[in-house]
Amino acid sequence: MPIIRKGTIQDILHITRIYENILEQEEQGTVTTGWVRGIYPTKQTALDALKAEELFVMLQEKTVVAAARINQVQMPAYKYTWFERNKSYERNTLWVSLSAQKTSAE
Secondary structure, eight states: OOEEEEEOOHHHHHHHHHHHHHHOOOOHTTTOOBTTTTTTSSSSHHHHHHHTTOOEEEEEEEEEEEEEEEEOOOGGGGGTTHHHHHHTSSEEEEEEHHHHHHHHHH
């Protein structure tokens, strides 16, 4: 059963691996995220979320398979989306390991 908990400094390496996996998929054209390697997300993205105490991870069998920054702040790129107009919607940023998705769907 998956467990969600606050992220720790020990999770940062696992989270950056999730970023790298998704960025590789983006570069291969198998997923579309709009992410740009070296710009977003980076290790600093995760460290900033940790420092702000807004970093959460999901564990599956003691392995970090997803991470999220949960807060009430949205990136400027989302200014014109529906959840900017719906202020009651919980805002967050979620990063999920694509390999974990395949495993959990089997």
